[in-house]
Amino acid sequence: MSVILQGLAAVTNRDAKVLILGSMPGAQSLASQQYYAHPRNAFWPIMASLCGFSVNLAYHERxxxxxxxxxxxxxxxxxxxxxxxxxxxxxxxQANDFNHFLAEHGQLKLIAFNGAKAQQSFNKQVLPTLAITPPRLLTLPSTSPAHAAMSFDAKLQQWLQIKQRYQLNDGST
Structure with a gap:
């Protein structure tokens, strides 16, 4: 039997430039109330590479x-x-409220989907309801350990598009 799951709160600030969207956190992430908590999920190693921080930092520091x-x-x-x-x-x-989110985050340049399911759910559940034109959309390979057909290095190369194409903060703000 499936249970009704509630997702995690957004992690953001008003001047965010890139919104990374998953579909719904996995069981381990929901249990620990942390995004991408599964130890074999490649998300944190990829973001550590993109942003230049240690993957071993505490969750709140990341x-x-x-x-x-x-x-x-x-x-x-x-x-x-x-x-x-x-x-x-x-x-x-049931989708999150993206009309409200996009209205409050006018600096967004990109919505990057962590996997095809996130993009498919967005297209089906969100796009028809948007009153605001979304920024550019980019579907990236899932960082989930279930998406093992692609190597970490191949995933990282795809995710590097974010850094190469979008002017992001250097982290010193």
Missing amino acids: LVLLRQHGFALWDVLAHCQRQGSLDSAIRHE
Whole structure:
């Protein structure tokens, strides 16, 4: 039986330039109330490479550095039903309020999807309801350990597009 899951709060500041969206946090992330908490998820090693910080920093320190570098984190879905952690098991999706989020974050240049499911849910649940034109959308390979067909290095090369294409803060703000 699937249970109704509630996502995590957005990690952001008003001058964020890139919003990274997942679909819905996995079971381990929800249990620990931390984005990308599974130890084999490549998200934090990738962001550490992009932003130049140690992946071994405490969770709250990594969040501070992400915000300083112009990143925001959130998920497309506010609620859903899912048994386990796989995106393919997600049912009864309810999206977060992106009209409000985009209105409050006028500096956003990019919404980057962490995997195809996040992009698909956004296109289905969010785009038809938007009153605001969203910034550029970019779908990146999932950092989930379930997406093992692609190596870490190949994922990192795709994620580096964010740094190469968008003027981000150097973290000193």
